[in-house]
Amino acid sequence: MMSTDAAPAWSGDLPAFTWVPPGRSPxxxxxxxxxxxxxxxxxxTPTTVAQYWRYLVACGLTEKFEPRLHGxxxxxxxxxxxxxxGAVSFDEQLATLPVTGVTWPGALAYCQWLSVRREMPCGLPxxxxxxxxxxxxxxxRWALGNDFDRKTYAPAAAGPxxxxxxxxxxxxxxxxTGNVFEWCADxxxxxxxxxxVALGSRVIKGGAYTVRNPESFENVTAFTADxxxxxxxxxxxxxxxxxxxxxxxxxxxxxxx
Amino acid sequence: MVEQPNFFMxxxxxxxxxxxxxxxxxxxxxxxxxxxxxxxxxxxCVSAADFSxxxxxxxxxxxxxxxxxxxxxxxxxxxxxxxxxxxxxDYPMIQISFWAAAAYCNWLSRAEGRRxxxxxxxxxxDLDAGGYxxxxxxxxxxxxxxxxxxxxxxxxxxxxxxxxxPMCRKLRAGETFAGNFLPGHPAPVPVASLxxxxxxxxxxxxxxxxWCHDRFGSYGPDPVRNPRGAERGAFxxxxxxxxxxxxxxxxxxxRMAAHEDTKCEVYGFRVARPR
Numbered sequence: 001m002m003s004t005d006a007a008p009a010w011s012g013d014l015p016a017f018t019w020v021p022p023g024r025s026p027x028x029x030x031x032x033x034x035x036x037x038x039x040x041x042x043x044x045t046p047t048t049v050a051q052y053w054r055y056l057v058a059c060g061l062t063e064k065f066e067p068r069l070h071g072x073x074x075x076x077x078x079x080x081x082x083x084x085x086g087a088v089s090f091d092e093q094l095a096t097l098p099v100t101g102v103t104w105p106g107a108l109a110y111c112q113w114l115s116v117r118r119e120m121p122c123g124l125p126x127x128x129x130x131x132x133x134x135x136x137x138x139x140x141r142w143a144l145g146n147d148f149d150r151k152t153y154a155p156a157a158a159g160p161x162x163x164x165x166x167x168x169x170x171x172x173x174x175x176x177t178g179n180v181f182e183w184c185a186d187x188x189x190x191x192x193x194x195x196x197v198a199l200g201s202r203v204i205k206g207g208a209y210t211v212r213n214p215e216s217f218e219n220v221t222a223f224t225a226d227x228x229x230x231x232x233x234x235x236x237x238x239x240x241x242x243x244x245x246x247x248x249x250x251x252x253x254x255x256x257x
Numbered sequence: 258m259v260e261q262p263n264f265f266m267x268x269x270x271x272x273x274x275x276x277x278x279x280x281x282x283x284x285x286x287x288x289x290x291x292x293x294x295x296x297x298x299x300x301x302c303v304s305a306a307d308f309s310x311x312x313x314x315x316x317x318x319x320x321x322x323x324x325x326x327x328x329x330x331x332x333x334x335x336x337x338x339x340x341x342x343x344x345x346x347d348y349p350m351i352q353i354s355f356w357a358a359a360a361y362c363n364w365l366s367r368a369e370g371r372r373x374x375x376x377x378x379x380x381x382x383d384l385d386a387g388g389y390x391x392x393x394x395x396x397x398x399x400x401x402x403x404x405x406x407x408x409x410x411x412x413x414x415x416x417x418x419x420x421x422x423p424m425c426r427k428l429r430a431g432e433t434f435a436g437n438f439l440p441g442h443p444a445p446v447p448v449a450s451l452x453x454x455x456x457x458x459x460x461x462x463x464x465x466x467x468w469c470h471d472r473f474g475s476y477g478p479d480p481v482r483n484p485r486g487a488e489r490g491a492f493x494x495x496x497x498x499x500x501x502x503x504x505x506x507x508x509x510x511x512r513m514a515a516h517e518d519t520k521c522e523v524y525g526f527r528v529a530r531p532r
Contacts, residue, residue, distance in 0.1 A: 071337030082337060101337075158322060181327075188328065190439050199437050201328050210322055212516065224437065225326065226333040226342075232321050 008164060011096060013054045014118065015238050017041040018172040025132040026220070035128070041240040042125060042133050045163035045174050046182055047110060049079030050095035052102065055110050056088060058117075063087045069106035071230030077159055078232045096162040098180045098235040104202045104227035107183045107236035114238060125239040127184045127203045127222050134177070134206070134219040136170040141218055143169045143176035143206075148214040154178035157209040159232060177217050180235040181208045181225070188224040201226055208233040262307045262365070263347075263448065264299040267400075267457055268532055271295045274399050276484070277476050278510035285510050290480040291395045298392055298400050299527040301448040301459040302467065303361060305331035305436075306346030308353070311364050312339040318364060318377075323357035325520035328437040329430070329444070345435050347447035349465050349525040355391075355493045355517035356380070358468045358526040362389040365528060384470070384485060391470040392529035394494040394512065395484050401461045401497070401509035404454030410504070411454070416463040417446045418504040425451065429500070438522075443500045445522070462507040465525035466495035466515070473514035491517050499523040 022039040056062045061069070065086040072080040072088060078101060079094035102110070104124075111122040125133065134143040142153055144167060150156075152166055154177065164174050176182075181204035188201035201224040207217030210233045215221060225234060277288035309332060312319070316338065326334045330352050331345035353361075359375035359382070366373045366388030374390040375382050384390060392400070405411070413422030417429070428446040431438035438444035449459040461467075471486025471494045486494065492514040498507040501523055515524060 065336075067336035071335065073337065103335075188437060190434060197434070199434055201437055204327070210325060210520075212519065224328040226328070226330075226335070226437075228335045229326055229333060230337055231326055231334050 011048070011050075011164065013051060014114070015043040015045070015047060015051060017238075017240055018044050020129075020133045020171055021137075023132065023137075025128045027128065037129065037132060040125075040129060040133075041120075042129075042171075042173065043238045044168075044172060046098035046180060046235040046237045047107075048095065048163055049090070049097045049099045050092075052099035052110065053080065053090045053095075055113050059113060061088070062090075066106075067230075068103060068228065069109055070102045072101045073232065079160075096164070097160045098163050098175065100160055100180055100232045100235050101230045102234075102236065103230060104183050110236070111238055118240075121241040122238050123241070124183055124185045124236060127186045127205060129239060130176075130182065130184050130205045130237075131219050133171060133173060134169070138170065140169075141220075142214075143173060143219065148217070150214075154207060154209070154217055159209065160235070161209075176206055176219075178207050179209065180206075180233050181223065182206050183234060183236040184222075186222075187227075199224075200228075204234055262310070263304050264301045264307070264527065266297040266530070267300050268297050269295060269396070269400055269403065269456075272399055274395075274402060276395055276398055276481075276510070278508070281506065281508065281511050284512045284514075285476070287476060287478045288510075289476060289478055291484055292480070292482045293393070293395050293399060294483055295532040296392070296396050296529055297532050298396065298458070298529045300453070300457055302349040302465060302525045302527045303358075304346060304448045305341060305348050305350050308332065308350035308361060309339070309341040309346070311361050315364055318360045319357050322518070323354045323360065323520070325352040327352075329522050331430075331436045342436060344433060345430075347450075348430055348435060349445050349448050349460075351436075351445065351465065351522045351525050352520045353524070353526075354520050355468050355515075357520075358391060361526075362391065362528055365389040371530070382470070387531055389528045389530045391468050391526060393483070393485055394469040394471045394496060395481075396529060397461075397467070397469050397496045398509050400456060400458060401454075404456035404458050404461055405509060406455060408508075409455075410507075411451075411462055413504070415452050416504060416507070417451065417460065417500045418463040418498060418507055419443065419501055420504040421463070421500070445500055445525070461497050463498055463502070463504070464500060465497070466499045466502075466513055466523055467497050468515075468524060468526040469494040469496050473512075493517045495524060
């Protein structure tokens with residue numbers, strides 16, 4: 001059990017990671033055969049508002065509007081707000097919500113910043129990696145089991161809820177099922193000449209408070225959304241390329257910077 | 258200045274009709290007599306361009322729990338605002354809940370100085386307010402029956418069902434990647450792109466299941482006057498079938514139900530108002 005005295009490791013200013021061991025990962029969303037993965041590190045939770053805010057501050061992005069990276073609502077409620085002057089404002093009491101309103105390029109930009117900050121290669125998981133991690137060693141249908149339990153997996157909500165509010169998966173991952181969708185690396189490509197036509201959308205996984213059908217939350221289910229979407233129901237989770245679980249610094253997470 | 262919607266209101270007289278049928282499922286039974294007052298019904302579904310005009314004019318009237326911008330969708334949300342995707346304006350508005358459709362009706366009412374029918378806060382409706390609203394299912398059935406008298410059915414190229422003919426399929430959104438529908442996959446066709454029925458209405462059968470006002474409930478055997486649906490419940494009637502429904506289940510009497518918060522690419526709507 002998690003100690004109630006100290007803040008959980010995943011609530012820090014930078015994402016905490018858990019090791020996803022090697023195995024056979026499912027076929028990619030765009031087709032192709034199942035492949036073997038050598039294992040990778042995956043963030044325990046979706047990137048939080050506090051973590052994204054720290055990045056904005058570090059990069060000097062709090063005072064100007066960057067529509068390619070993100071778009072936040074004026075009225076608040078999701079942790080970051082757009083001010084009338086075009087700046088970004090941080091609601092500290094909502095710091096543990098998953099950050100939303102970040103576009104796919106915006107999520108990637110965060111990963112690139114984190115790569116430098118942590119001196120470890122970071123990116124977004126592919127849909128196959130996401131699905132493999134969510135299913136865990138038992139190959140579950142949803143991250144927390146094979147019987148859809150709406151109250152636990154996807155409780156009714158009008159907005160994102162603080163990360164870590166639902167139980168951890170076998171691999172220690174939280175909020176894979178429900179809460180907010182998560183951007184994956186894969187592009188939506190329509191069949192066509194010379195490898196197909198990219199339609200400007202990216203895969204999102206895991207379901208969100210805006211959808212209802214149990215199938216929408218299944219590990220195998222992949223939706224896509226316009227990659228410049230700024231909506232309060234899509235967030236993202238960072239993957240760090242494998243260097244193995246015996247990472248320098250040891251323990252359950254890679255070294256902190 | 259708000260641009261004019263792309264639909265036209267068609268007047269229907271007071272009528273007495275048999276609602277329901279023994280031809281499909283138990284949902285349509287028992288057939289019974291209904292008397293309904295005169296009304297006007299839009300000749301086509303609300304288009305993505307129509308809905309986009311509403312979102313630009315009154316962006317605070319809907320939130321993200323009422324409209325979904327996940328593919329396939331004709332409207333996306335970029336840089337903090339809803340945005341019509343290119344070449345998508347003529348397709349019907351999809352991915353909206355019952356209450357998003359209700360919000361659109363209220364916006365039309367305000368524009369014409371009519372009293373709003375829907376209260377989105379309390380989720381109540383006053384159908385006698387005189388404003389725009391969703392058709393009752395009896396109105397929808399009477400209108401569709403007028404369009405397809407004596408059980409006439411549209412031909413395969415005139416109805417975007419799961420059994421649509423090749424001419425109809427060519428019009429589907431996926432053929433141009435509109436809304437990120439994909440080629441060869443079932444998808445809606447533009448509003449009023451198929452021939453009108455005998456009542457002058459477009460795409461009543463097929464294309465999209467249309468939100469009706471009524472909460473879904475069982476029929477009774479007794480004659481009714483201006484039926485407005487069940488008193489309680491979260492499921493609303495949807496009518497007309499869609500591009501994923503087989504043609505043999507489409508008909509004026511066929512009933513389906515959908516949770517009122519559902520947003521899906523097979524649900525759209527057309528508006529009604531009292532005459």
